[in-house]
Amino acid sequence: MTMNDYWLRGDDEAAVLSAMAEAAIPTLPSTESSFDPIGTIWKDTGTVDAEGNPVMEPLPGWHANLRLRHELTLDEEAALAPVLIPPPAHPVRVWG
Helix, strand or coil, X not given: CCCEEEEEEECCHHHHHHHHHHCCCCCCCCCCEEEEEEECCEEEEEEECCCCCXXXXXXXXXXXXXXXXXXXXXXXXXXXXXXXXXXXCCCCCCCC
8 A cells, every 4th residue: 555645844733733624634544544743843952061961053944744555636735835845854753
């Protein structure tokens, strides 16, 4: 079974969920789709604080992964366009 993965990033959770609703893609798992809300992604700055802990900074946006049994239709792609991003070179979370 071929699955199609998509990466989403909006200004906030509401933007991503709104685009998902506009595309009529459910956020609850089904046999046709899975939605993985990630939220804020934190990046290591390469520095440490006074206690030796890594200093982290948030990447812009609210993130989610989407897996579909089908490729996006033109209507789904248009609805998700404001939040659909190219596949990241190094995703922080992938499907197992």
